[in-house]
Amino acid sequence: MDAPAAVHAQGIVKRFGPTVALDGVHLTVRPGESHALVGRNGAGKSTLVSVLTGLHRPDAGTVTFHGRPAPAPGDRAAWQAEVACVYQKSMVVPDLTVAENLFLNRFDQRGALIHWGRLRSRARALLAEYGVEVDPDRRARELTVEQRQFVEIARALSFGARLIILDEPTAQLDAGGIQRLFRRLRELRRQGVAFLFISHHLREVYELCTTVTVYRDARHVLTAPVADLAQRDLVAAMTGNAPSHRTSWQAPVVRAPDAGETVLRAERLALDGEFEPLDLTVRRGEVLGVAGAAASGGTALGETLVGLRGPTAGRITVCGRTVRPGSVPHALAAGIGYVPEDRHRQGLVPHRSVAENATLTVADQLGPFGTVLPSRTRAFAARAIASLDIRTSGPDQPVSGLSGGNQQKVVIARALASEPHCLVAVRPTAGVDVRSKQALLGVVREVAAAGRAAVIVSDELDDLRVCDRVLALFHGRVVAEFDRGWADQALVAAMEGAIEQQGGGQ
Amino acid sequence: MTDTTRQLTADAPPGRLINRRSRPGPARLRNLALLPVILVLCVIGFIVSPAFLTTDNLVGVVQQSTELSLLVLAEALILISGRMDLSLESTIGVAPVIAMWLVLPAHGGRFNGLGLLPGWTSVPLCLLVGLVIGAVNGFLILKLRVNGFIATLGMLTMLRGLQVGISQGQSIVTVPGSFSYLGATAWLGVPAAVWICLALYALGGCALAWLRHGRALYALGGNPEAARAAGIRVDRVTCVVLCLGSLLAAFAGVLYTGHYGSVSATQGNGWIFQVFAAAVIGGISLSGGRGTLFGALTGVLTLQLVVNVMTLGGVPPLWNQFLGGAIIIVALVISRFASGERQD
Amino acid sequence: MTDTTRQLTADAPPGRLINRRSRPGPARLRNLALLPVILVLCVIGFIVSPAFLTTDNLVGVVQQSTELSLLVLAEALILISGRMDLSLESTIGVAPVIAMWLVLPAHGGRFNGLGLLPGWTSVPLCLLVGLVIGAVNGFLILKLRVNGFIATLGMLTMLRGLQVGISQGQSIVTVPGSFSYLGATAWLGVPAAVWICLALYALGGCALAWLRHGRALYALGGNPEAARAAGIRVDRVTCVVLCLGSLLAAFAGVLYTGHYGSVSATQGNGWIFQVFAAAVIGGISLSGGRGTLFGALTGVLTLQLVVNVMTLGGVPPLWNQFLGGAIIIVALVISRFASGERQD
Amino acid sequence: GCNRGSAAAGVSGKVGIDLPRADSDFWNSYAQYINQGIKSGTVSALPVSNSQNDIGRLVANVHAFVDQGAKAVVIAPQDTGAIASTLGELASRKIPVVSVDTRPDKGRVYMVVRADNRAYGTRACDFRGQRLGGQGKVVEFEGDLSSINGRDRSQAFGDCMKTRYPKIQVFALPTNWQGDVASAKLQSVLAQHRDINGIYLQAGGVFLQPTLALLQQKGLLEPVGTPGHITIVSNDGIPQELDAIRAGKIDATIAQPADQYAKYALYYAKEALAGRTFHPGRTDHGSTIVAIPDGLEDQLPAPLVTKADVDDPKLWANQLRRQP
Ligand SMILES: Nc1ncnc2c1ncn2[C@@H]1O[C@H](COP(=O)(O)OP(=O)(O)OP(=O)(O)O)[C@@H](O)[C@H]1O
Ligand SMILES: Nc1ncnc2c1ncn2[C@@H]1O[C@H](COP(=O)(O)OP(=O)(O)OP(=O)(O)O)[C@@H](O)[C@H]1O
Ligand SMILES: [Mg+2]
């Protein structure tokens, strides 16, 4: 209580048009403290981050750093001296080199000119601290998502600020990456740096943080030491419901009938440079997991199954009929539904309504003769909104006005709209809050229970837990297969290629 | 599961919902953004000259808008699907010329064609030429993946050159009967071109609102990757839109030729800027996925009314162009503030 | 953990890293994409006419490129920072006219100015007018947040109208001495304009490569939010670039006026398309954040060589424009495949 | 084509000829006559270039001519100012210049071959004034105010109307030489004043058909001589105009002599190569050479064509007709 808080925000109000994103919230992070900020999608966490880093000016309220009032809104240098941040949105410039992205606008200058040689060597050293082996001369657009995320993290941490904000930094990282990040964070914490850490993975909160603040519906709910708060109480605080007994979702024990007929089958399917020939069978009532870290080829496998990419070899059949390779419409017609990895890139048409986005795959079923009847569209969307609990002002709201988790639900609604025989979902719960995650995984399970099938490609254990069977993918090869009841360690080890198990696949 | 869902929905703070329902929504406002501008222009026109509000004058304004408005319709469809086509302004001239070249007799006239085909084929031929041009644009943009703006700019120059080459730079004044009929007849006292144009706009508007493929355009323009992942055949739809756009431009050429009784080598020269201006002040986004045909139509009318009011008002010829430019900017600013959306 | 990483990296096919080091990288390739085109044009020129490879002819080509290349320089900077400015093509005419109007004596000449200011101020005045135009563009785009394409299109029309209004549509042939000097002197046997132009390109290229504010343009064009978060004053830098662009266009106006010995009312008319074409086939991306000035310069030279070779080769006049358009498309396709990147 | 090695010119040297544009009827006729002249061997010419109404291109083309060893140059600069410095350069290289249709504002020329555009405006005004008996309302389609010919015609017409027929009301409509703009504006004016009784088209090529089409649609296209007829005077003398005169749709046109332009452009180029000099005064082809500040101008006659003399075989448009 003696040293002034690293950051103290009081009575912050922020409105976007009619939406109140923050409603008089407060937050205090003490020096050297690692403070978690949690809440459901759209609770206002990212908005607070923008306010704390000077990107948005609050409509009301004050922010102080170490007891001093926050810098003037335009004075970015002063803000950067106070606080560094990894934003939820990608803040790399795709056409600049990695080195330049790391030192954007704070170049190593001798006189007026930028000294590129020194900049590169500094960049190389900085990246090496995180074990990221990237040529600093490469353009950022050529990096993988994970590498890009590390570039942003390295940049934020290199400012030497005493306060660092990380808004969902782990959403794009695999387990190894997360461990490397955490080690670095702990090191910094020992040096007295304070953190504000935002994540939907409560496990990470318990692992890293000492204090937690919960926001709900733009309001502050509670702040407490992490140690004093059981996980189910934390979830209850986030969702505003009485504590339930389950904290991480487990598939119900309804076993799929073993003799269920094959819904989706891939034979000797291969894509050069991504994954080697593999076989894969999903039966009626079954959820198949494909576990794989960032570069394992899992995403490519998912995209190949749904026709976004053409395989270099092999065959895909749905219910015995061969699907034309590399064609989304045919895959869709054959009964494959798709939840893409990146909803902003492949999932949503931002300015169009929730109804339109949700019915994008079934536009041919909404009226006779190629027409799309507004009444049917709305009815369709209303059903989806109700059954998936999408928080929206109505089917006509533009989908860009929804929070991340709700946007994700719209994407899932879109995939389910066509009533697919087999749902293929790539990291379906990325950036989605706990409650929504349960709901979404529940939906996947329901699909299976209704006698259909699903494939989940993910590296999140929570996602994989709902699966009946999990294939572990490493560097494009199936290295292991697990049945229900696997141990976390074993699966993680397999994903990281630590065990070369008895040649996977069937 | 479903129980929880119900519960949650009931939980949502009720204030928010009501709030959103009551306001008309930016999308709709955007379409009406130009109506105040048109109203003001009408008032000014009425003050400036009593002739403004006569049927003759207003029908005249509308008729003069027909060809431009068809190009705007074409460009609007293309813009909504996230592309651009500059070559429309040449298509309006080259398509009729090629059609006539194939149809007109090889001897005797001022302009000697090839006389390969009978006269009644001239309109279909003209449309066919439009289709072919659209297909070439589609090939360049979708197969070769070159920049659409510059590719169609090259096409603009090339097609204009083709027209000059074929017509030997002359105006062609022997216009086939079917052209003249479409361009110059009146139905119910209003030029046929106006009816056709309105019908095409209505058709296009309905297609965008209620047809599967119409809605696909918005998805395509808003986020092509998402559209692809949702099973829309992106390249095919884009190609169809490009062809359709050129087809409409060729049809505008038919109307133009009929209306003015000749094809001049400069037909449509410099129109593309007006086309873009009309579309954008009418609320179509240059980056795709946003806007309506109704908005585009108000854009065309605004531009045409400006010319009409300036003529009636007897603006000094030397300052005509200056005023025209200034009014575009003012209309743009008004349309931006009336719709309340940033336009970038 | 770190061990695993090391191991993994070691596991990676060794070819990759080496491979990466040795190839020049797509960014660099992109800059050189037009060199083969230029080479081919030179060979054709040489075959077509012995006059092509004479110093006289080549210097002529370069000199005729100066004004266009300055506009392309201006547009390239603006495009890299993620904006567009169509009004440059009017600025090149209106800025000298306003300067002369203020400077030329009120009586006696064919064109009567106001005679407000002494003659030596004409060049600074002209540049000042450029700055003001840039500032107006900046105000429209950054403060009023209207669409930049259409706002500057409105400015284009308005400024052209202003020029016609002020000059009464006449050419002004009494050109101040400082204009003529800059536009017509030769230094070391090569026109001064060429030297100045090269110097400005070199300066611009260096600024983009080694100055903090130069790099800021790429950041701005590539991801404006990231640029803002990194502390770049987005609006201020954009405004400066817009002003700088108009300033360069005004300076191009000085050179043009000196070069041709007069300001004509149509000065620069229709150039903007050429400016865009040169920039894009030179590798500048219309969506911002990509391209170099060297590339843009090769774009200008390509276009100018095409005209020169066609003249020397005696292309039939009627087919001149057709060929010109076709060559733009071919150059675009070549530049796309040589750089290996999609251009959309 | 490949004319490599042919640069070793004949005794008299080659002539560089630039055409101003390829998209107008008038200039294409001019181009035809030029080609005929070259074929018939009047002069030996370099490949004919076309500057597409762009002064930069014109200058580039002239440079290319010089580089190819042209000994005389024939141009038609539509921008009369911006050619000044090029003329200076050509003068310093002692290359004579024949300027067709326009008189450069500044710079030495060997000969300007043109009809007097101010005379066009004045004649059109007089014809109109007499037909209307000094009263009425007249619409004038102005070309592009930034073109000297358009400006000269507008000014002369306006001045003449003001001084000689002050009771005639003139509506001057700027059109940028565009037919659709002209039609739109005429329609607006007609809505305002149904009693328009005269129209002056500054260029028949672009304005004629749109005007006729509009009048037809409005039911105002009465034949010449009937009551309610709107007097139309056009300018250019292209074949379509003569057809319209024959058909009684328009009253008159001022024939801008494309054939004479071409013929005398080549003629003066040839004489320049031969080193002949001319002096002000009447010529043997019914025109007058006058002195202008930096050279001479041969003012070719530009006859006003009416129904009476529309079939005159001397008119270039009628000659054109007889060609295969
Ligand atoms: N720029 C904006 N314009 C309008 N509304 C916005 C904007 N940014 C955020 N919002 C709204 O503010 C609310 C809070 O959003 P915010 O991004 O802060 O949520 P969050 O807690 O970060 O959610 P998530 O966990 O999904 O990241 C949401 O309802 C969102 O729709
Ligand atoms: N009403 C709105 N109008 C405009 N933009 C909005 C609106 N609401 C939200 N946004 C934008 O969409 C985003 C949605 O907020 P949110 O943070 O919940 O999504 P997200 O979690 O960022 O998605 P992801 O986790 O994939 O990055 C906001 O950051 C904001 O930029
Ligand atoms: Mg967030």
Ligand SMILES: [Mg+2]
């Ligand atoms: Mg999120």
